[in-house]
Amino acid sequence: MLRLSALYRYPLKSGKAEPLQHIGLDKLGLAGDRRWMLVDEASGRFLTQRAVAKMSQLSALWNSAGGLSLSAPGHTPLEIALPGRDAELRGVTIWRDTLRVPDAGDQAAAWVSDFIGKPTRLVHIPLERARYTEAGYGQEGDQVAFADGYPLLLIGQASLDDLSARVGRPMEMLRFRPNLVIEGGDAFAEDGWKRLRIGDVEFRVVKPCSRCILTTIDPRTGERSADREPFVTLEAYRKTENGAMFGQNLVNDGVGRLEVGMPVTILE
Incomplete structure (x- = not known):
């Protein structure tokens, strides 16, 4: 069976x-699967383990408030709020798709930039902005x-x-x-x-x-x-x-x- x-x-x-x-x-x-993504700050291009292998050690879990809990070896954990309707929209590219999605803010960006080692942004995709x-x-x-x-x-x-x-x-x-x-x-x-x-x-x-x-x-x-x-x-x-x-x-x-x-x- x-x-x-x-x-x-x-x-x-x-x-x-x-x-x-x-x-x-x-x-x-x-529910909640791959709703967050890291992108290069300058280009908006998505980042994955293909280029940044240590992303496999980056833990990002949904928290009880509906946001994200970030943690990684050698880094102080950080709680990120779910971007609201007034959040800044950032242009991003994932494969052949380009879209505008809410940015998680400067505190989140500072944390992920320190982890990645270059200017990086954290973005979220709500249901209404999903790709085809x-x-x-x-x-x-x-x-x-x-x-x-x-x-x-x-x-x-x-x-x-x-x-x-x-x-x-x-x-x-x-x-x-x-x-x-x-x-x-x-x-x-x-x-x-x-x-x-x-x-x-x-x-x-x-x-x-x-x-x-x-x-x-x-x-x-x-x-x-x-x-x-x-x-x-x-x-x-x-x-x-x-x-x-x-x-x-x-x-x-x-x-x-x-x-x-x-x-x-x-x-x-």
Whole structure:
């Protein structure tokens, strides 16, 4: 039987993962997932672990007041308020998208600039300013927050086990930054799924996930693997004309609640 074995949220794009036992879903995926992002102050270009590996050590968690709690080794924790309706809007660029979103203010900017080592701003994306997903995949009107392309990423535990066996050592699931982990199926069974249901929520599988050098960053230490694994192995047996694929991007149809242990039904 297939079941949901793990849930992860990433409040800050490219920040540390937040393991969850249960979570609600809104129209942009897991509630609060990748609603915050760091951008270069001068250009507005988004920052991720691809260029700043130590972002894997940056913890950004939603606090009880609805804002963000920032912490990192060697830095004094800071509480950030959720930007209000009168907050300054900052022009930002994420991949091919350009948009204007609320800036979290100068105190937050000073903290993240000190961590990153250059002038940086922290921005937030409210529901009403969400981006649209890539044309040609999914359905018209599908939206996403600051995730690379789609609201949710699913990986089968058996797929990771298969990869680890080929690499020759255990690979951490968080190298691949999934939201949903499914156990009970065969390796890469998710490649053939089109629709599934978890609890009362249905999901569409819209596109395989093309992996990059980010998978070589150890989520525990922020250091890159000297042997470039598991990316080298993925390229050897999972490469397509669009890249080395691992995991499936999803869109949720409707809202609801997920909890670890819930059965997973493949609808198509």
